[in-house]
Amino acid sequence: MTHPAGGVAPVSTRVMNLATFLTQAARRDPEGIGLVMGGARWSWAEFEARTDALAAALQDRFGLRKGDRVMCQSQNCMEMMQAMFAVWRAGGVWVPANFRQMPEEVTYLTQASGARFLICNAGFPGHAAACRAGCPELEVVLAIGAADFGASVQDVTAEFMGRRPQVAAVERDDPCWFFFTSGTTGRPKASVLTHGQMAFVVTNHLADLMPGLTGDDASLVVAPLSHGAGVHQLTQVARGVKTVLMPSEKFDVATVWELVREWRVSTMFTVPTILKLLAEDPSTADADTGSLRYVIYAGAPMYRVDQQKALAVFGKVLVQYFGLGECTGNITVLPARLHQAEDGPEARIGTCGHARTGIEIQVQDEEGREVAPGQTGEICVIGPAVFAGYYDNPGANAKAFRDGWFRTGDLGHMDEAGFLYITGRQSDMFISGGSNVYPREIEEKILTHPAISEVAVLGMPDPLWGEIGWAVCVPVAGATVGEADLAEWLDGKVSRYKMPKRFLIWEALPKSAYGKITKKMIREELEARGLIA
Known part of the structure; x- marks a missing residue:
């Protein structure tokens, strides 16, 4: 079969179900520790078995069909990661909310995504009640922990332990994750991430941000798994890297350093505000940070003075990337070797790095024309990491894309060597x-x-x-x-x-x-x- 223009049409667009990353890790190192939280430990084999059990229950008891959206309202916990892989394995679409959002906000996300399922931590009964009352399409509510608003994920997992689900066959463009924008300029929009896109993102993260990870590494989660930290942890699973969760939702710097020491943590995903706290906290002075290889920060530009403080404390382990949820973090990278503490021509002060592997960046004017180096314009990107569009929002899609380029809404300029400098949001100017x-x-x-x-x-x-x-x-x-x-x-x-x-x-x-x-x-x-x- 050929296209009219003479190109060869793909015989198949079938891709790997993302949940297979977990299966592969469990096969390679079944008895190795995969997930840690407080005193709890799951081996990779146990993580895989629990995921299988929950996926089987979602299909056989609760009737999850391929493409069903599953909203999740929970603080970071082991069952949240289990549920993410189980939803993918069963063919569903993962729709996580930030646990700090109010009941009415999560109700809106549930409505906007058309979710039929809600997995809600037992600590948020008000959220579950609000979603039940405001979302007529919602049919199934499960609880993480004991709650009176739904069956317990833990109980359902125990009941179905040993059962294998039918692993959903997926195409490259099948949705796997609705990644809600933060809504800083309006109501959040659901960015549709797909199985094929996310496989590229995982590969790209490992290549550009954390080359050389192995099962000997450990990753500490200090940000909500609902967004960038969740993507980061998916990459860790792909390499059999153990994930260490903070023992509670409270962020405590001294606890961070205790876990880094205990587990010889080598990777962390942070945002600039967290990295600033880590660098400036008194407990950091006595911390054992020698195991850290990659301290990754993203989500917002980091001011130069804060960057210099962090470099002075941690050394050459900082990795910056720039990328919106719509591009799943894949726009630029400033690797550790290009971070300079001292000002000077080699420091490229203010840059967020160069283009990620497989990504093209243009700085464009209002007409969509590329501007000259040094000139300010809108940062636009193309590449396999760009999302499939906003769910059920043709107006937003029309504004977000121009001639195939995704318009980030960020302003900046590029130098002659291809390093990008963010000036700010269009809405901030x-x-x-x-x-x-x-x-x-x-x-x-x-x-x-x-x-x-x-x-x-x-x-x-x-x-x-x-x-x-x-x-x-x-x-x-x-x-x-x-x-x-x-x-x-x-x-x-x-x-x-x-x-x-x-x-x-x-x-x-x-x-x-x-x-x-x-x-x-x-x-x-x-x-x-x-x-x-």
Whole structure:
């Protein structure tokens, strides 16, 4: 069979079911430790058997059909990882929510995804009740732990132990994961990730972020498995790397270092706010970090001053990547060898790295034309890691793609060598007196003040200039700094039109469920404080 143009049509688009990664790990090292949480240990063989049992129950007792969406509301736990692989094995689509979201938010996600199944941790009865009441398509609710709103995953697993499911046959473009965007500029959208796409992402993560992983490595999870950390752990399973979960949902730096020491942890996935906490916590001074090989951070750009602190503490083990959920992290990588603590021409200060393997990046103007090196435009990408589109949202898809390129909504520029520099989100840029102002540049300057720990610069309406900047600043613990001090200190470091007209001093900045500082939440807080209408 050939296409009209003469190309050969694929004989098959069948691909491996992602759950097979677990089966392969269990075959290679059945008695090796695969999953750890507190005092609990699962060998790879036990992990595989539990996954088989739950997948069989989903098919045979609860009637899961290929393509059914399965919402999950749970903090990190062993059963959450078991459920992810069981859903894939049975042919379902994994739809995880961040456990910190409110019942009405998870209800919306359940509605938007058309989920027929809900797996809900016993600690969230209000979420289960809200989803039952607000989602008529929801038919099956299972509980992780003992709860009165559904059968227990643990009990169902025990009942079906030893049973094998019918492993779902999947095509390259069959959905496997609805990866909800964080909703920083609107309601979350479901990015459709597929089995074929995710197989590429796993391979790419292992090649670009963590080359050379083996079963001797160990990975510590310090972020919610619902998003980037879940993708990271999938890559660990693919290489038989044991996964160590924090013993509770509370993030405690001293506990992190105890687990790193005990399990000789070699990889961690973090976001810049967590990496900043790890670098600055007093317990870090005495920590045994010698086993760390790859400390990966993503999810938001990291300010230079924070990057330098982390490099001073951990050495050349930091790996940065840039990539939205729609590209599953696969846009750029700045490997450990290219992280430089000292400023200078070799440091490429501010870059988020070069293109990931198999990914092409263009910085484009408003018409979709590639701009010259050094010029600012929208970062656009193509490649096998780009998602299949937003679920049931043709309007969003039309805006997100242009001539086959995915439009990230991030602004930046590229240098002659292909290194990318993020200026900020399109929605963050403001125009003051006819000139474009990119908040990130100003934030970087403010953060070099020794008394400032965090900052966010926003554009606010102004009758004379159109928009002006406000800087919301958080001092270092114990430090005192005033608006006049910051204005005087910043004078001469940025152009006059970029100078914030107000400096607000807060005790903390609001953050999203993923630890990101979002301008949307800061605006909401400004409104709540009566500072803007």
